[in-house]
Amino acid sequence: xxRSTHSTSFxxxxxxxxxxxxxxxxxxxxxxxxxxxxxxxxxTEAYRHDEPASHSFNGQTARNRAMFGPPGHxxxxxxxxxxxxFNVVCGPQGTGDAVLIRAVEPRAGLPEMWVNRYGTPWVxxxxxxRQVRLLTAGPGRLASALAITREEVDGTxxxxxxxxxxxxxxxxxxxxQTTRIGISRAVELKWRFVEAGSPFLSRAVG
DNA sequence: ATATCGATTGACT
DNA sequence: GTCAATCGATATA
Numbered sequence: 724x725x726r727s728t729h730s731t732s733f734x735x736x737x738x739x740x741x742x743x744x745x746x747x748x749x750x751x752x753x754x755x756x757x758x759x760x761x762x763x764x765x766x767t768e769a770y771r772h773d774e775p776a777s778h779s780f781n782g783q784t785a786r787n788r789a790m791f792g793p794p795g796h797x798x799x800x801x802x803x804x805x806x807x808x809f810n811v812v813c814g815p816q817g818t819g820d821a822v823l824i825r826a827v828e829p830r831a832g833l834p835e836m837w838v839n840r841y842g843t844p845w846v847x848x849x850x851x852x853r854q855v856r857l858l859t860a861g862p863g864r865l866a867s868a869l870a871i872t873r874e875e876v877d878g879t880x881x882x883x884x885x886x887x888x889x890x891x892x893x894x895x896x897x898x899x900q901t902t903r904i905g906i907s908r909a910v911e912l913k914w915r916f917v918e919a920g921s922p923f924l925s926r927a928v929g
Numbered sequence: 930a931t932a933t934c935g936a937t938t939g940a941c942t
Numbered sequence: 943g944t945c946a947a948t949c950g951a952t953a954t955a
Contacts, residue, residue, distance in 0.1 A: 768936070776936070778951090786950060804948030806937050823936055852939095863937050905936050925937095933953080942944070 728882045728889055734794035738813040738820035742769040743916045745811065747895030750827055751887045752869040760836055760869050762827025762859055765921040768903045768914055770810075772819030775908040779819030789878040790819045797886060799866070799877040806863030809871050811881065811888070825904070825915075827859045828923040829868070836868035861925040896920060899928050 729748070734741060745767050752760040770777040778787045778800065789798040790812055798810040798821050810821040829836055836858050837845045845853075859865040866872075871886065881888045897919040902910060904926060917924055 770936070778936075781952080784951070800936085801949060803935065803937055804950075808936065810936090825936085861937070903936070907935085930955080931953105932955100933951105935949105935951090938947095940945085940947105 728887050729795065730882070731793070731795045734811065734813050734881075735815060736813065738769040738771050738822060739914055741811065741813045742767040742822040742914065743898060743900075745822060745824070745888070746898050746916055746918050747891040747893070749830065749889040749892070750824065750869070751889060752832075752871065753885050753887065754832075754835075754870075757835070758832060760832035761830040762865060762869065763830050764824055764827050765918045765923050766824075766826035766925060767916045768823045768825055769813075769916075770821050770823060770914075774912065776903065776906040776910075776912075777819070777821075779821070783819070787819070790821050791817050792878060795881050797876050797879050797881060797884065799871060799873045801873060802863065807866035807871055807873060808862040809866050809869075809876065809886070823862060824865065825862050826917075826921075826923050826925045827865050827869075828921065829855065829859055833858070839870050840864065840868045856922055860923050864925075901928055 748764050750762045772779040779790045783791050793816045796812045810823050812821050814820040858868045895918050899919045900913045901915045903915045
């Protein structure tokens, strides 16, 4: 298995370019004991400092401090006081651009992801509402499955930290661009990128 | 100081 | 379809 990671130059580019090129890349969550949890990225959104949907639009705060840090590091924040969301800081340090990872396809460590998400091991026939697809189909869901918290991951390096991003193992399927989800400003920008037809998207394209 | 809303999700009618 | 959970940022006083 190729264990190389993206270098800083991969992230120090236009945020939409990085968002598109992250589709198909691997997200690797290292653990203290046992093998890593791995997901393949299938859905991303770009947020740029100069458009009002971005957390960085109004400048730096305690929450978004990592957004203005070096590229190739994580920005993790709490949404609605409930869920964590994982982002990739892009562009030159101090810019405030980031890519939100909205969905991944589970690739390794699925039983551990199940426990992280649902709090109990999978039991055949039990709780049919708890599906594999819903482990990682959405920013809050994937953060839960991969045990990503602000305390542990915010501001850490994506080359050497608890979460590491690795290049595509193969060319992804067709990448489709749509409007972003869940925002009320700059709604017209088509800065959401998805691998067409993936069953692990937070929402089907449309 | 107090109120409102948010890059979400799951429980419920 | 509605709504609550509940932290941080922002608007208003």
